[in-house]
Amino acid sequence: MAATHGIRTLGVLGAGQMGLGIAYVSALHARVAVRLYDRSPAQIQSGLKFMDKLLEKDVAKGKISQTDAQEAKDRVQVVSEHAGVKDMRDVDMVVEAVSENLSLKQNIFRELSQELSPNTILASNTSSISLTKIAAATVLEGLHAASEEARKSAARVVGLHFFNPVPVMKLVELISALQTSQETLDRARAFAAACGKTVTVSKDVPGFVSNALLMPFINEAIMCLEKGTATRDDIDTTLKLGMNHPMGPLQLGEFIGLDTCLAIQQTLYTGTGDSKYRPSILLERMVDAGWLGKKSGRGFYEYP
């Protein structure tokens, strides 16, 4: 028999494009109550506005009813700015979707493990960072690794990697830390399925399957531009029309954010020690300049 997720209330940490998208599919498709938190109230407000627009568009297109849209809206509650994760004590699962930074994620998971019940599933939407390292942060310092408390704390950590734009992309990559229990994996898988996603499983290796393949592709496209192999437009058009990709690799890198691409590429490079993952110097310079793509208004393209 397929496992049930048993999630009635979900906490989402981070209301950027990913967190917002996760909140959206959870409220609309999995029909769970969502408690959304971001340290920037402005980010939450712009995210909620965007969610309203998406729901209105789906109603106008006849994909969902007005009642579905209103119910989804009502299911999303904003967590008070001061309480932060303390206001998530009653949730059954948390999905963390903050920026791709190991120590930031470790601090968040340490706090979550201290504030929330040991039965709460702690999922990370990380796109490349080791889940095993994140899970280790939930074990209190000085605790014996073989103790029941240490085992239980880390066993509920799992990787749930959604793709951008979350409402559109049909995949979730499920990643097991060394410490993750089978029950956590089964429930996380069932939850992703309830969100309307197909689930693939990857081992906890740098970049998992998705980004171990995608990031070198984007990095290589930037190296082509760096070497003058072809123009920006010719690189992207070659892949769009020659291989039927919805976006060329340069365009896709800017859609993801060149800073995120660089962070993932660095994780691949340092995590494997393999020179084939060396980030392109041009990619580093673009990030140095703050030319990150769509989110900063400028990258290889301009976004007026």
Ligand code: CAA
């Ligand atoms: N949020 C929600 N919905 C969105 C959206 C967004 N940000 N952007 C577009 N959409 C929806 C549109 O509303 C539209 O929906 P309807 O069919 O209901 O009208 C649909 O997507 C198609 O949009 P458009 O017609 O405006 O544009 P398009 O046909 O060019 O598609 C795209 C846009 C879906 C983004 C498409 O270009 C695409 O699939 N690109 C590749 C995206 C991709 O590879 N994403 C994965 C990135 S890697 C990642 O996320 C993980 C990581 O670890 C880095």
